[in-house]
Amino acid sequence: MTGPADAGGRGGAALPTGWRLHAFDTVGSTNDEAKSLARAGAPHGTLVTARIQESGRGRRGRSWSSPEGNLFLSAVLRPEAPAARAAQLSFAAAVALAECLGAFLPVGITIAAKWPNDVLLEGAKVAGILLEAESGDGQGGWVVLGVGVNCRHHPEDAPYPATSLAAHGAVSPVPGLVLRAFVDRLDHWIVRWTREGFEPVRRAWLGWAVGIGGPVTVRLDRETLEGRFADLDTDGALLLELPGGVRRRIHAGDVHFGTGVGGS
Ligand code: BTN
Numbered sequence: 214m215t216g217p218a219d220a221g222g223r224g225g226a227a228l229p230t231g232w233r234l235h236a237f238d239t240v241g242s243t244n245d246e247a248k249s250l251a252r253a254g255a256p257h258g259t260l261v262t263a264r265i266q267e268s269g270r271g272r273r274g275r276s277w278s279s280p281e282g283n284l285f286l287s288a289v290l291r292p293e294a295p296a297a298r299a300a301q302l303s304f305a306a307a308v309a310l311a312e313c314l315g316a317f318l319p320v321g322i323t324i325a326a327k328w329p330n331d332v333l334l335e336g337a338k339v340a341g342i343l344l345e346a347e348s349g350d351g352q353g354g355w356v357v358l359g360v361g362v363n364c365r366h367h368p369e370d371a372p373y374p375a376t377s378l379a380a381h382g383a384v385s386p387v388p389g390l391v392l393r394a395f396v397d398r399l400d401h402w403i404v405r406w407t408r409e410g411f412e413p414v415r416r417a418w419l420g421w422a423v424g425i426g427g428p429v430t431v432r433l434d435r436e437t438l439e440g441r442f443a444d445l446d447t448d449g450a451l452l453l454e455l456p457g458g459v460r461r462r463i464h465a466g467d468v469h470f471g472t473g474v475g476g477s
Contacts, residue, residue, distance in 0.1 A: 282365030311400035
């Protein structure tokens with residue numbers, strides 16, 4: 214690990230009040246750096262970014278391609294809520310990403326949110342979110358919200374088709390600019406979630422969501438289910454309507470649109 218390289222950030226607009234950036238050059242994973250800072254008492258709003266991640270992590274034990282030119286950001290958050298509810302912040306982050314990315318893109322590019330926490334451009338994944346918590350279920354704990362945005366590069370061999378801002382004609386897909394635009398919206402949504410609960414976040418997420426009401430295949434650890442994506446439940450679970458009408462709440466899994474696509 215090298216750094217911190219630049220505690221003030223690399224140009225662009227200021228961060229909202231209460232956010233502080235630790236910018237590193239090369240790290241294993243910004244989530245690991247942020248977790249170390251959280252364990253050492255770093256306050257809510259501590260941000261960690263890096264130019265390169267050598268072992269970036271994705272959801273479900275996957276690796277996250279992390280070349281220079283993309284955004285790797287982790288935020289220490291200390292919500293006054295149990296860990297189960299704090300997981301809703303990943304939906305707030307998905308909404309914040311969906312809202313901010315349009316400013317970097319030509320008009321007409323379709324931005325969408327895919328359950329649970331992916332952001333898509335024209336149907337391909339441009340950003341992912343990894344929320345990690347270690348401090349149990351008590352109040353006053355912390356979570357680390359990790360966000361990766363493919364600004365200039367995207368992997369060709371990802372389990373889901375991937376893309377980047379640059380591939381869609383973004384004019385200035387600069388990680389530092391995307392970071393500031395994102396944190397601005399994230400700050401807004403965390404304030405609303407804290408004051409009003411999950412419902413406004415849920416409604417906003419549904420406004421960006423793709424696939425609601427349609428057929429989906431959901432891959433879980435030990436089984437693959439096919440059904441209809443009936444709704445996003447009031448706690449963020451995917452409500453899957455199985456053939457026959459029984460509804461099942463899904464808390465973690467991989468979603469593919471359509472049926473008969475559970476193999477990849
Ligand atoms: C996913 O869609 O699988 C989640 C990807 C999360 C990647 C980000 S990059 C910054 C932070 N550090 C990591 O190691 N992972 C997250």
